[in-house]
Amino acid sequence: MSTPHIGAKKGDFAKTVLMPGDPLRAKYIAENYLTDTRLVNEVRGMLGYTGSYHGKRVSVMASGMGIPSMGIYSYELFRFFDVDNIIRIGTAGAISEKLKLRDVVLVMSSATNSNFAAQYRLPGTPAPTADYALLKKADDKARQYGKTVSVGSVFCSDTFYDDANSLEQWKKLGILAIEMESAALYFNAARTGKKALCICTISDCPLTGESCSAEERQTTFNDMIRIALECVE
Numbered sequence: 001m002s003t004p005h006i007g008a009k010k011g012d013f014a015k016t017v018l019m020p021g022d023p024l025r026a027k028y029i030a031e032n033y034l035t036d037t038r039l040v041n042e043v044r045g046m047l048g049y050t051g052s053y054h055g056k057r058v059s060v061m062a063s064g065m066g067i068p069s070m071g072i073y074s075y076e077l078f079r080f081f082d083v084d085n086i087i088r089i090g091t092a093g094a095i096s097e098k099l100k101l102r103d104v105v106l107v108m109s110s111a112t113n114s115n116f117a118a119q120y121r122l123p124g125t126p127a128p129t130a131d132y133a134l135l136k137k138a139d140d141k142a143r144q145y146g147k148t149v150s151v152g153s154v155f156c157s158d159t160f161y162d163d164a165n166s167l168e169q170w171k172k173l174g175i176l177a178i179e180m181e182s183a184a185l186y187f188n189a190a191r192t193g194k195k196a197l198c199i200c201t202i203s204d205c206p207l208t209g210e211s212c213s214a215e216e217r218q219t220t221f222n223d224m225i226r227i228a229l230e231c232v233e
């Protein structure tokens, strides 16, 4: 049964789906890390693959950029394709001075300026949060590789180009980094009773203007991919 945005059948996806933002990164992961790989979605070019990693079945599909796109794909995967775990693997801009280019952040919680949660009509402010077991496993695996990771909150923004320049305000609250998809993923996981984790590599520092080269992005992505793949059960 296809959904409006995913042209696959029930059973085409594994229980765990890794979600980079970029479809070509999904292809890269499928081609370089998975075996017995099959293309399961190409609607709108949002490439999705299912294969095996060290004998464990796993899928990788792009989320696109921003909360609405991640909102659509993660909802359909959780609700209509029986996916239990989604691990976003993306990039983020550093807000904390403690973070450097290429550092990895495990997103424990996600502050947001998005109106996504208005749909739940809550009498207060919800806190989009990672699944603790997934977060702990990713932290443990990273340590085993000798990769230092930071664990904390990010700011999930609706805007990449922002007129208000509010990053200093978020910095005062101890927010580590800025990205654009984690809140939608965590809200959908909470609403559907499923599990989610967002892992980010720092690709730029908006407050200083530093950024990674395309080549650096590729190699540092590999640390994050390995951590995410090792979380698959």
Ligand code: HPA
Residues within 6 Å of the ligand: 091, 092, 093, 094, 157, 159, 160, 178, 179, 180, 203, 204, 206
């Ligand atoms: N802003 C928002 N999202 C991002 C950034 C950024 O600076 N870098 C990587 N993802």
